[in-house]
Amino acid sequence: MTPFPPLRFDQIAPLADEERHAVRQAVARTRALRAGEDLVLEGDGGGECHVILDGVLCRYKLLQAGKRQIIGFQIAGDMCDLSGLMLGRMDHSIGALTRAQVAVIPHAALTEIMEHHPRVARALWRETHVDASITREWVANVGRRTAYQRLAHLLCEMSLRHQAAGRALDGGGFAWLVTQADAADAMGLSNVHVNRTLQQLRGEGLIALRGGEVAILDWPALQRAGDFSPDYLFLDGGEAR
Amino acid sequence: MTPFPPLRFDQIAPLADEERHAVRQAVARTRALRAGEDLVLEGDGGGECHVILDGVLCRYKLLQAGKRQIIGFQIAGDMCDLSGLMLGRMDHSIGALTRAQVAVIPHAALTEIMEHHPRVARALWRETHVDASITREWVANVGRRTAYQRLAHLLCEMSLRHQAAGRALDGGGFAWLVTQADAADAMGLSNVHVNRTLQQLRGEGLIALRGGEVAILDWPALQRAGDFSPDYLFLDGGEAR
């Protein structure tokens, strides 16, 4: 049984023990996903929300000619499909990129919690805003940065998010069990070019890859390379600068 | 005095007359903006939220080397900076692309309304989700579509949104008083290429431009050209398919 990771919306706006408890009680079951398996499909109403316990999932859309754009990565602690509850259907799909575990919370249970515990509702609302902020940064990343910058930026983001989720390795590295083709779909690049750009970052000594793990060798340089500023992640929980 | 347009969050989740009234009472004043003027800057806490009464504003970020990425357009009826209230600071700036009018609502007033009228809070939450959905579509647009598709897609989106805001011209056209350079920054393209792509769409008889207005001559073709499906706009208010 996979242990519960820190909930991101709890970090963004801390809950009381009682509220935290209520959320865990609402979990109907957990579900295991194989790499490549879909959790929710575009158009789904669902009836359930999911909190990621382990693994890497992604939001994605399929476009003309079989092209895929990944809209964001989801890791342990993320509530990934609240919009299915709030809007009644999903505008995108969510799939597992690695083996993964998720906790399943029925919409009815979550709705009830939000009614009885306004602070939970508020925390979830704020998580929604943080996710939106991250998506906005992705628009900028894909729209106006070079491949080299995009990749460096993405690695910075994933490093900090893994740290916040308590899943970082020493030195800010993390388990990057995602395919180069997946990374390409996230950045609007080809898998070939991702490969070459990764080699460049390695050659310059900014990162190292060994057995599915990314090690960050020179954080300041990587941050500079990616034009990265962590503000948009609201890791401080927001409210104050 | 600019009249109040239909509020988008009211359309997304209809309010009672009393609630609608409360929102209007909360407006402290209106503010006029010249084209190019900023409404809110990245990092701002603000203390106020804004509802657009007239004109076109945009969310944007400035990146290295003075590059700008526009993250989304905001038109009449949109609440444009709720994240400043919910997260305490803005992750992006908001500026006027045309002459514009906005209504100013102090955070304190809005907070109080949300406490007394849960349905207003819920409507705003849902507007947040719809905005997030639109931003996700933009990631896909910028990441995986050609310039031709991007532009067609953007025109489709703006046409439907203007219609929903009651600002459309006959035939689905709308006032497009935005610079080609602005459109370029929205799509991750150069102004030159936007110009050429617009000419292509005109040459093929899909659209026409006359005096700051876009006329849509062949909606089905434009939609096809942009790989456009309106689902992500949730113009039906969501909930049901």
Added chain:
DNA sequence: CGCCATATTGATCGGGGTCAACGGCTGTGG
């Protein structure tokens, strides 16, 4: 041990960027 997905490398191509010049419209001051 063999299979299949993924990573890697090389060669070539093309969409769209960049640079530069020119034209047209509008607002402004004389």
Added chain:
DNA sequence: CCACAGCCGTTGACCCCGATCAATATGGCG
């Protein structure tokens, strides 16, 4: 009322980042 300035749209020439196509390693897994 006109001349000028400045911004925006338009066009042409050239170039480069990253896509595409095509093999060839490589490593995890049954």
